[in-house]
Amino acid sequence: MTSQAARALGEDLAAAGGTAGAGTVSAQVIDVTDAGVNLDYRGALLIDVPCADSYRNRQPGDWVALRPGARPVVMWRLGADPGEADESTVRRVATEVALDEQVVRAATWGTGAPSGTGWQTVQQLYMRKNSEGKIELYAQVAEVTDDSPTPPPARAPKPVTLSPSWSGTWRSGRPDTYASYPTQGDWTGRGNRRGAWGWGTRIADACAGRTVASMTIRFTRRTGSGVNAKRPLHLYLHAHASEPSGQLDLGDGPEDLLSLSAGATGTATLPAAWRTALASGAARGLAIYANGSHDYMSVSGGSLTITFS
Incomplete structure (x- = not known):
């Protein structure tokens, strides 16, 4: 305080x-x-x-x-009683846990052989392991006396959270070793800083062959950097696979997706065009840059969460 x-x-x-x-x-x-x-x-x-x-x-x-x-x-x-919202959250988490832990994902039957690949026959019982490592069973029967249950829909791949492979700050066209965390702006009059986080090829590798639904990034604003009041992070993309020895080049941006007061932690959702660039490997990370002291701040964190559909 x-x-x-x-x-x-x-x-x-x-x-x-x-x-x-x-x-x-x-x-x-x-x-x-x-x-x-x-x-x-x-x-x-x-x-x-x-x-x-x-x-x-x-x-x-x-x-x-x-x-x-x-x-x-x-x-x-x-405010209002959060009971209903809490119940909804508990039910969602419980469903995810149950699906993660169950051995048999689906059990169906019919008079013909099952469609698809990977089935193994044990007399009139077929089984296979799906992409999640769950067992699926299919029973071939002589006569259907009760309708087979509808198999549950396939789940989307589980979300992936990636910590940055590297991070740093650049000023005057070279790495700024005096900054402990990625920093934007200029507090002392010695030149504007630009900070960055990079993941190399890990984002593109995680997204290969999958449909990306969203990407979110989580940051914490460091105390003791700039004023305490809320200030925006001016975010950019960058295409550096590793820490550059010279200037950090900025890509698309700025996008002011998140504002934080001193010591605060927050999460921002990246625009669709940005997640497309990161998923394809056209962009390799995120950067921050500001001019002058008004939005000066140092930022830690940078965990990127990818959800799929």
């Missing part, structure tokens, strides 16, 4: 006749961080406020009950 924000919170509590730790006040979540959340409390930005374990599935925009004090704590989320 900034000193200005702490002072504003204290003044508001004093004006309301409250004392530290007495009751709660309402605040809105600006961003989610590794340690807690960043909050907007009556225009004041509170950084890395810890949360009670009961506050789960934290999202920007949530209204929460904040317990004031020397170290404020978020106690719970305000």
